[in-house]
Amino acid sequence: MELLFLGTGAGIPAKLRNVTSIALKLLEERKTVWLFDCGEATQHQILHTALKPRRIEKIFITHLHGDHIFGLPGLLGSRSFQSGDTELTIYGPKGLRQFIVVSLQISDTHLQYPLKIVEIEDGVIFEDDQFIVEAAKLDHAVESFGYRIIEKDKPGTLNAKKLQEEGVPPGPIYAKLKKGESVELENNKIIHGGDYLGPTIKGRIITILGDTRTCENAVKLASNADILVHESTFSADSEEMAYEYFHSTTSQAAKTAKRADVNVLCLTHISSRYGLEDSKQLVKEAKSIFPNTYIAHDFFEIEIPTRK
Amino acid sequence: MELLFLGTGAGIPAKLRNVTSIALKLLEERKTVWLFDCGEATQHQILHTALKPRRIEKIFITHLHGDHIFGLPGLLGSRSFQSGDTELTIYGPKGLRQFIVVSLQISDTHLQYPLKIVEIEDGVIFEDDQFIVEAAKLDHAVESFGYRIIEKDKPGTLNAKKLQEEGVPPGPIYAKLKKGESVELENNKIIHGGDYLGPTIKGRIITILGDTRTCENAVKLASNADILVHESTFSADSEEMAYEYFHSTTSQAAKTAKRADVNVLCLTHISSRYGLEDSKQLVKEAKSIFPNTYIAHDFFEIEIPTRK
Numbered sequence: 001m002e003l004l005f006l007g008t009g010a011g012i013p014a015k016l017r018n019v020t021s022i023a024l025k026l027l028e029e030r031k032t033v034w035l036f037d038c039g040e041a042t043q044h045q046i047l048h049t050a051l052k053p054r055r056i057e058k059i060f061i062t063h064l065h066g067d068h069i070f071g072l073p074g075l076l077g078s079r080s081f082q083s084g085d086t087e088l089t090i091y092g093p094k095g096l097r098q099f100i101v102v103s104l105q106i107s108d109t110h111l112q113y114p115l116k117i118v119e120i121e122d123g124v125i126f127e128d129d130q131f132i133v134e135a136a137k138l139d140h141a142v143e144s145f146g147y148r149i150i151e152k153d154k155p156g157t158l159n160a161k162k163l164q165e166e167g168v169p170p171g172p173i174y175a176k177l178k179k180g181e182s183v184e185l186e187n188n189k190i191i192h193g194g195d196y197l198g199p200t201i202k203g204r205i206i207t208i209l210g211d212t213r214t215c216e217n218a219v220k221l222a223s224n225a226d227i228l229v230h231e232s233t234f235s236a237d238s239e240e241m242a243y244e245y246f247h248s249t250t251s252q253a254a255k256t257a258k259r260a261d262v263n264v265l266c267l268t269h270i271s272s273r274y275g276l277e278d279s280k281q282l283v284k285e286a287k288s289i290f291p292n293t294y295i296a297h298d299f300f301e302i303e304i305p306t307r308k
Numbered sequence: 309m310e311l312l313f314l315g316t317g318a319g320i321p322a323k324l325r326n327v328t329s330i331a332l333k334l335l336e337e338r339k340t341v342w343l344f345d346c347g348e349a350t351q352h353q354i355l356h357t358a359l360k361p362r363r364i365e366k367i368f369i370t371h372l373h374g375d376h377i378f379g380l381p382g383l384l385g386s387r388s389f390q391s392g393d394t395e396l397t398i399y400g401p402k403g404l405r406q407f408i409v410v411s412l413q414i415s416d417t418h419l420q421y422p423l424k425i426v427e428i429e430d431g432v433i434f435e436d437d438q439f440i441v442e443a444a445k446l447d448h449a450v451e452s453f454g455y456r457i458i459e460k461d462k463p464g465t466l467n468a469k470k471l472q473e474e475g476v477p478p479g480p481i482y483a484k485l486k487k488g489e490s491v492e493l494e495n496n497k498i499i500h501g502g503d504y505l506g507p508t509i510k511g512r513i514i515t516i517l518g519d520t521r522t523c524e525n526a527v528k529l530a531s532n533a534d535i536l537v538h539e540s541t542f543s544a545d546s547e548e549m550a551y552e553y554f555h556s557t558t559s560q561a562a563k564t565a566k567r568a569d570v571n572v573l574c575l576t577h578i579s580s581r582y583g584l585e586d587s588k589q590l591v592k593e594a595k596s597i598f599p600n601t602y603i604a605h606d607f608f609e610i611e612i613p614t615r616k
């Protein structure tokens with residue numbers, strides 16, 4: 001499980017940073033990729049990575065500003081052109097459906113795969129046996145969501161060697177034991193799955209926020225996360241400007257990370273007023289409040305290790 | 309007057325060629341740039357040139373396929389962000405207005421300049437004292453236009469030295485003479501502008517076609533043009549495929565150039581199946597029919613010299 005930043009800029013594309021998109025690589029977990037936001041030329045950025053558009057299973061849109069959605073129609077079309085045929089689901093604020101439907105209709109784009117568009121509200125927006133995704137509104141000029149991706153705990157590995165040593169041959173009861181259930185053997189002895197399982201593998205929590213001012217929902221979504229991706233449009237000394245434009249500064253992002261007690265903070269959505277040489281200063285501002293901070297750049301990749 | 313190719317690929321973006329956009333640089337003529345088509349990431353391509361989005365005065369869309377329009381919403385927004393405040397007019401097929409209006413509304417994009425959208429039919433779509441632009445339908449899977457840009461002839465330079473030698477002092481009558489009019493002097497002598505003007509400066513003709521099969525309107529639009537920009541999605545041996553997908557081959561483009569008796573042919577909209585090493589072969593195929601042929605690549609620039 002890795003986060004790969006495809007675009008880390010704010011507002012308009014620049015040579016240094018493209019507009020926003022982040023890929024959550026779930027190749028080991030489910031052989032797919034989830035995308036968060038899709039600014040213009042996200043598909044162009046993907047051309048410079050090993051990602052395959054047909055692997056994209058879900059796209060989560062935080063808000064409908066152009067720098068977060070104008071790459072959607074092109075990517076949807078190219079995924080079809082490049083023989084993507086599995087279902088794709090897009091989640092995002094109300095209005096998303098109209099933008100996608102009109103763009104595809106006007107351009108006479110016919111997708112060769114089923115497309116589902118889900119206009120969301122706060123709460124659980126997706127759950128299966130591996131993941132839960134929760135959304136909550138942040139504080140931005142337009143409706144903007146943050147996403148909390150919760151990987152479910154997995155049972156530890158079954159100790160088959162021990163079972164066989166105790167004369168329990170492999171069979172359907174192994175599946176029950178693996179789920180932690182108790183089973184009665186032929187000799188009427190009852191054994192408990194828990195006695196043959198290694199420690200539970202704890203699921204991870206990834207929090208990815210849309211554009212926002214500092215707000216309580218950001219802290220809630222990020223609570224105890226393994227990684228928090230937070231916008232950081234401005235430097236610490238520009239709090240007034242950040243407030244005026246409904247954005248955050250480096251130190252505001254760091255304060256949220258600290259309050260939420262996350263493991264890693266990753267700053268992105270950096271204004272084009274800052275050059276490459278400013279990144280050190282920006283990350284330093286955040287680190288003075290929350291030491292375990294990174295600043296993303298286009299194609300920056302960070303692993304989210306399994307919890308111990 | 310130059311043509312600068314911003315994207316020369318077909319269908320989907322590739323590392324070698326971005327999707328279609330061409331800039332007609334009219335910096336000397338009117339201090340502006342006209343854009344033809346605006347595929348995704350056209351504004352990104354512009355970042356690598358000396359073009360300024362605020363200089364773009366008109367955008368002509370040939371047809372509504374995604375590879376020709378998905379860069380529009382982003383470019384319109386960025387032009388505003390980068391303090392473009394002069395009127396911009398976009399011409400194109402029916403449906404263009406809905407795509408632009410919905411994209412800007414959904415993304416809450418507020419332009420700081422007047423935007424005019426003109427949904428066109430065949431005929432003269434623009435005329436002022438410098439240029440006439442004509443449009444005509446081609447033969448493609450969706451409504452696709454070609455554009456013929458006609459620069460008006462300009463009167464030759466007025467020979468002020470000769471006038472002064474003949475005792476005609478500078479004044480308002482010089483303006484009349486410059487237009488070729490006859491004027492009566494104070495001594496009742498009548499003189500004719502034509503006698504004091506250098507040779508007329510002939511206007512140029514630029515023809516830029518949207519995606520198309522070979523068709524009669526292509527020849528009409530290109531008749532006698534200084535330069536014809538023609539799509540050439542496929543190589544000469546793929547005529548069947550070109551027909552099936554409503555496109556042209558290298559040799560079909562060359563035949564149209566020959567029949568229209570143009571000066572220069574420039575091939576673009578090259579399928580991503582062809583690599584850089586194939587360009588020589590593609591242009592050779594066209595040259596065997598129409599020798600004065602170029603094949604465009606991204607950022608290829610060609611001057612359109614004044615007619616002699």
Ligand SMILES: [Zn+2]
Pocket residue numbers: 010011020065067068211269
């Ligand atoms: Zn943004």
Ligand SMILES: [Zn+2]
Pocket residue numbers: 318319328373375376519577
């Ligand atoms: Zn095309």
